[in-house]
Amino acid sequence: MTLDATPDLTCTDLTKRFGDVRAVDNVSFTVPAGSFFSILGPSGCGKTTIMRMIAGFLEPTSGDISIKGRSVLNVPPNKRPVNMVFQHLALFPMMNIAENIGYGLRRRGMGKSEITTKVGDALERIGLPDIGTRKVDELSGGQKQRVAIARCMVLEPDVLLLDEPLGALDLKLREHMKVELKALQAAFDTTFVYITHDQSEALVMSDQIAVMNQGVFEQVGTARDLYYRPDTAFVAGFVGEANRWRGAITRIQSGEIEMQTPEGLTLRGTMTGTAPAIGQQADMFLRPEAINLAADTDGLGGAQNVLSGVVTSLLFNGAASRIIVREAQTGADIEVTLPQSGAFASLSKGDGVHLGWQAAQANCFAAGEA
Amino acid sequence: MIPTQMKHATTAMALVFAGLAQTASADTLRLLTWGGYAPEEVVELFEAETGHTVEVTKSNNEEMIAKLRATGGGGFDLAQPSQDRIAGPQAEFGIYKPMDLSKLDQTQFIGSMLSATIANTTVDGAVYGVPHVWGTSGLVTDTANAGSVKDYTDLCNADVAGKVSYRLKRPTLIGFAFSMGLDPFAAYGDEAAYKEIMGKVEAKLTDCKPGVKTYWGGGDELMGLMRSGEVVASMAWDTGGWKLNADNADITFVAPASGALGWIDTFVLPAKGKSDDAAYAWINFVMKPEIAAMITNAAGNFTASKGADAFVSADLKARYQASFPPEAVDKINWYPPVPAGLEAIEGGVLDRVKAAK
Amino acid sequence: MRDGTRLGFILLLTPLVLWLTLLIFIPHVDMFLVSLRERVGVGQYDTSLANYHTFLTEPLYLWTFLRTAVMSVVATVITLLIAFPVSYYIAKIAKGRLQSTLFLMCLIPFYVSELVRTFGWMILLRETGIVSNLLQWAGLADQPVEMLYNDAAIMIGLVYTSMLFMVVPLVTTLESLDDAVIEAGYDLGGNAWSVTREIVIPHAAPGIVSGSIVVFMLSLGNYLTPTMLGGKDSLWFTELIYSQFIVRFNWELGAAFGFMLLFLSSIIVWGMLKLTGQTLEKTMG
Known part of the structure; x- marks a missing residue:
């Protein structure tokens, strides 16, 4: 990473309206040079619109986009120091691989021999040195992926945009490509702006993630921030798994609240965002791995929340194995991660268990936000 | 007993023959002709009088011959090429059949025109055409x-x-x-x-x-x-x-x-025509002076029918006379x-x- | 079960084989045999190549063929130049209702017969026609202008008649081009011209070639448009064939002309495919 003070990409009050619909609503963010920035959100949240505005295919309704401190609003797509890896890669099927990678250099009017050298280097860097004369449809999905990135990277853009490029790959390859993309980003030392609806892609690769919903950024932060300290109910629900309750606030005590669900459960958690008020509806989100399991209440060691129930399902998935517990009092299902110690390896369906967690691990938000 | 049986048999046979005769007399006449030579009203009168039905196909000299050549003279029962286009194509392609003049009422034709056409359309002693419309x-x-x-x-x-x-x-x-x-x-x-x-x-x-x-x-x-x-x-x-x-x-x-x-457009029988009787009936019918005049009024041209002039509309006659003073008629080639x-x-x-x- | 499959296969194949033999193969063989006959006397024929000899030695016939072929090539090129932007607009820029409306508008002229379409152009272009009157009214001409009966009129008619047959394959191939590929072209530094030349045209090549073949063949085989719009100077090869068959009763020479047309136009199409590096399978596939 460079220590250049000017960020590679700055969006200021970016807004895009389609008729009455605000696809992107007053979004501002900066991406520091050399970082991996992701925009995560469900489909239709406006993330593709942002990307197309940065690439130059869409004109913002208002706001500004600047790259390395210079506004690019009046610069056409083919003149912007930004390149894009498309969702379906959009390799040119009428050209072979070397011609695909050399396309942008030819457009810049670079000499033939220089292009050959640069294309050779790029192929070397993506670990596919011998495929230059092949046709696009002769490559595997992962190879195409790398070629699509190389095709942009030979142009040495200030910012590389990636529009869900892993979407078309099968699961195994996708897992592999996540690691590889991160490695490529480090190797090329270029700013990546990555959009995806797949949280695991964003969490694994990004330095910074913006969670987007209905045209606005809900939260911008590191993967850890989003996961452990969500700013909004949407982020808490969208990023990672969570058990969720809704209830009325009955007590407030130095940041911690106590709430009562309609079924009669009393739960304690920590309020985020707006200041709580007695009687207000609130949503509580609790990670399955934040819950302690015990055979009896003593094993929970004074947790602020204690529930008991019966195991109804065992979801074995190696280290990420879970159980579903039916809470005794209300009959609600609660997902709990099995501890990796193997302590409960012999647990079976129908066994009675006790659950406990601290108020600090349950994030609460005023209801109605999501 | 026997005479009665014979009587029955005779009656039956007579009925059968009558039936055959009926079918023979109610033919379809497929006519290959020029526009205006078979006006709707004439076709209706003919169908009412004879019971035949007429199918009219409009064409011109070249297409008539090309069509008949393509089928070896089939597909039509009566055609109307110009008289100068009969002997040559007949010698070359054999697409017509000789005409039986005894089946025609020759008194209806203008004599000089009939004999001229017969002379022009005779191949190997057989006559192939009779005149209809001229112009x-x-x-x-x-x-x-x-x-x-x-x-x-x-x-x-x-x-x-x-x-x-x-x-x-x-x-x-x-x-x-x-x-x-x-x-x-x-x-x-x-x-x-x-x-x-x-x-x-x-x-x-x-x-x-x-x-x-x-x-x-x-x-x-x-x-x-x-x-x-x-x-x-x-x-x-x-x-x-x-x-x-x-x-x-x-x-x-x-x-x-x-x-x-x-030029004189004629009547000819295509070599593979199937309703010669209907064809002869049509010729005899349209050569009647009053029918011929109807055709003249429709097509504009005069026919080889004797006495038809009397029935032709006056202004058509006037135009004809204006274009053809007697000396011009003599000069026609x-x-x-x-x-x-x-x-x-x-x-x-x-x-x-x-x-x- | 196997017998059943075989029966099904035969039943499916029969119409194709019948169609090919009865409607395509037999008439052509018959035509070919006719073209080999030479009239030696009244109703007498010999087998010879005299008709082909006539075609090759009479400069008029060769010249007419050459003229027809060149005009058809020009008509094809003009059709392509007009149809390409139109098709691009329909396939890539117009959306939804507009797209189908535009496509339908290309189709509408084909609801009326070719004869009526050609008459329409005659009404427009003739000396006392609409265009001539419009020019006089606008002061661009001080006397009636005759736009009919020349090569330009033939060209207008041919291009107009052929447009749909170029637009349909072009729209089909252009629609199959992913918009992202075009955007990628711009994103990586291309401008409108280079994206068209390096991405759009290579992608549309099969459509361009198949459209061009169809338009070329249609123009070459057109009879009505050149004769009616071309007037005294039309000089179209199909007109020669028509007059040999119908006016001259010379089926033998007409058949030979027909075969020369088939043979020479096949060579031209083959040459064009070679020149553009396309194959017939790729184009029709």
């Missing part, structure tokens, strides 16, 4: 704007350049030949002489070409050109001129100084039969004229 081709001019056009070659005059038209077909070749003082009909039997005449005509037509607006292909196209005033003089059939005269008194048919070209193979010479000439710049 001429000559010039149609807009007398106000093309007063100088009195003969075919006048179409090349400078004062009408760009405003004349004609068909690129054999009547044009023949007409120009007469107008140039040559006699192509006399050279029909002599291929070398005919070629020489055609050579001269070709040179003349090539010279004329720059002044021609276009070569017209169909009657409607010519009508359009004359009515709009884009063309002021053209080669055409007499009826075309008379029709235009009805709309614009300045335009009329003019018999050229060197003589109009006379009647087409003799075209010997087989002559078309090849004419075809070459027409192709070269078309290609000339």
